[in-house]
Amino acid sequence: MPDTADGPPTAAPVGAGRNLLFLREEELRLAQDLLFFGYRDFTAGADQILAELDLGRAHHRVLHFVGRRPGITVGDLLGILGITKQSLGRVLTPLIEQGYVLQSTGRNDRRQRLLSLTPKGEALERRLFERQREWVMRAYREAGPVAVEGFRRVMRGLMGAEARGQLERLEQRPRPLPPERPSPQIGRGPGEPPSPA
């Protein structure tokens, strides 16, 4: 980029219109690049940990959002992730079987499966979080608080209306704590043998 940032181009005022347009275009191509490289490297650290455990990014997303909202229903999780039931099943089922995620039946609506993290799941989620935390903290420190606020504003703007609503909801109930003892638990997982229900 010829100029650093936002101000008017320091170049000749002749053909400024075209120049402005050019800058706009370069600015936006830069945004594309930044998002591509930035997102890729942001996820790289966690991906590495996941690979060791034969898990993928999709598993991480489930751990993340279940951790963020324990007791979330399958339907809500589907809405947040924006994938199909079948796709979720392929990552959720192994997570349950391997004891990372716990299912319990809903108190009000017994059809619902409320999801929460087991201690093992919390540990893994935290490990992944710490890895990304370091990475983001570095970027935040280098950029400074004002930049961080700007980053947030732009990223919010990049989200669609639906995602903004979901994010709001996520921020509201930070941790609605799951059932203390996930009493009417559901089969599967390495836990007790299928209850004689």
Place this chain on the structure above:
Amino acid sequence: MPDTADGPPTAAPVGAGRNLLFLREEELRLAQDLLFFGYRDFTAGADQILAELDLGRAHHRVLHFVGRRPGITVGDLLGILGITKQSLGRVLTPLIEQGYVLQSTGRNDRRQRLLSLTPKGEALERRLFERQREWVMRAYREAGPVAVEGFRRVMRGLMGAEARGQLERLEQRPRPLPPERPSPQIGRGPGEPPSPA
């Protein structure tokens, strides 16, 4: 999030240490959410166009970076994308066959295949670009110039050292124009029949 953004917590100063830590954690979890939702919705528009043409995001990335640096070699492109030769081949070959990308042999090193966009490729790249441009412009306008600068700083910080170098190189030579007439072109593609060498 209990508090809005950056300022110190408005809550009681008692246990401020813990509270600050908590805020840090929530701040960083928010960053994860923002990156997930933001990147997803950022790419959604282009993905839609691509789907109509039976192309994928990987094809877009090739179009983008070849358009950004016409005459790029296969090796350099591999370095930027961070994928393997085989993976690139699977998207690049169709793009060449369908007349989006042009290959020409290197002038200095005739082993090299210099890649550039055909008019058809440029048109598609532009169409995809315009879609994302609108989306990003909206976010930029809503957030304001200061925020945009902050966004850039943070995104740069999220990139690894390698990616920063690549981005620098991309910004330096904005458009090193390909061979005027891509003389020693290479077979394939819907172009002329194999020149009588």
Place this chain on the structure above:
DNA sequence: GGTTTTGGTCAGCGTCATTGACACATTTTT
């Protein structure tokens, strides 16, 4: 009792990435 909602599952498909091995032309080195 009938309908809707919530969730699970089977079967098949597409995209985008991987590894490993090999082939070929060209350039560089010895």
Place this chain on the structure above:
DNA sequence: AAAAATGTGTCAATGACGCTGACCAAAACC
């Protein structure tokens, strides 16, 4: 001139992660 290194293409197999369509069961709603 022979050997080694480089740049690229390609075959085969694999895995992760999305999709659609179909169908089933339990619970809730009316």
